[in-house]
Amino acid sequence: RRNSVNQFIKRVYSSIKNEKPYVKFGLSPFGIWRPEHPSSIQGFDQYDVLYADAKLWLNEGWVDYFSPQLYWPINQVPQSFPVLLGWWNEQNHKNRYVWPGISIGRFEGEKQADEILNNIMITRGMNPNAPGIVHWSIGPLIGNDSLQTELTTKPYNKKAVVPALSWLQNSSPGIPDINYEFSENAVSITIENDEKELSNWIVYYKYDEKWSEKILSKKQKNFGLPYTVEVPAAEEDSLALPVVLFLKEVQVTYIDRFGIESDASVQILNK
Known part of the structure; x- marks a missing residue:
């Protein structure tokens, strides 16, 4: 039975890639593969009870992203969030996300925001090249203004x-x-593009020596920038006038459906 599940996962992944290789396929298994993996971890054995060899799926790269359900508190030693995340990272032989x-x-209460923020920052520290996280579920976030504010x-x-x-598209x-x-x-x-191949476009712009960026949907074809912007003077100098910054350079890139960014179209301004 376990082998049948494994072959099903492999077949789903390969079938998607054969049809539409840019479509992302991910799995979210139970957060513990087997008890004592690693040694301090205790809990449900999905390998034995569910016939789910989630470790193999990640080992073989049959996913584009992998989201083990690490729903326990950070300091809960038998199911420690950072310990389990580190172990799953070690199983990521094909460098998926x-x-x-x-x-x-x-x-x-306060523990909710604190725990979630710590989860996010631990993940960013441990996975600097793929610092994403999946929230389960959206329900507790809807209507929770304080938590929304903390996150945003x-x-x-x-x-x-x-x-x-990058493992699917090199160019x-x-x-x-x-x-x-x-x-x-x-x-x-204004962009002129083949919309089918475009996911987003990014405008990088520099006022004096300060760079900023704007990520835009492919459905938005136009974006404008004023030649000058005013920024407040330093707070300690309440009598100072706002500082005027001048637009010096614009760079535009495309992001394709694989998430790969193009080289930039560059425009230097002499205003």
Whole structure:
């Protein structure tokens, strides 16, 4: 029976890639493979009871992302979040993305936000090249304004793109075909693209020496930037006037459906 499950997982992955290789396939198994793996871990044996050899699925790379259900508190030694995450990372022989699943609803009050933020930051520290995480479930987050604020103002304060599936696609998209229109006060950037192959596009822009970026959906064809922006003066100098920054450079890249970023179209401004 276990081999039948294994062959099913392998067949699903290969069938998806044969039909639409850019479609991401992931699995979220129980967080413990077998008790005593690693040695301090105790709990349910999915390998024996469910015939689920989740370790093999990750070993063989039959996934694009892998989200073991690590729903326990960080300091719960028999099911320690960082210990289990480290063990699953060691099984990642094909360098897929290990994005642990964490539970939102198992904690309440101040402990809830603290535990979730710690889960996120531990994962970013242990998986610096793939710092994603999967929240289970969305229910406890809906209507929880304080938790939403904690997440969106701290670890999730910037938009991000899904990491590239580099094991499926080695080549990058071509340099974007961009139309720049210069008005009296701003530059307008319009993309010309094959929408089927595009996932997102990114505008990098520099005011004086400060770079920023804007991640845009492929459905948004146009983005504008003023030639100048005002930023507040230092807080300690309440009488100082705002500082005016000048737009110096714009770079635009494409992100394809594999998550791979193109080289940039570059526009230098002399305004």
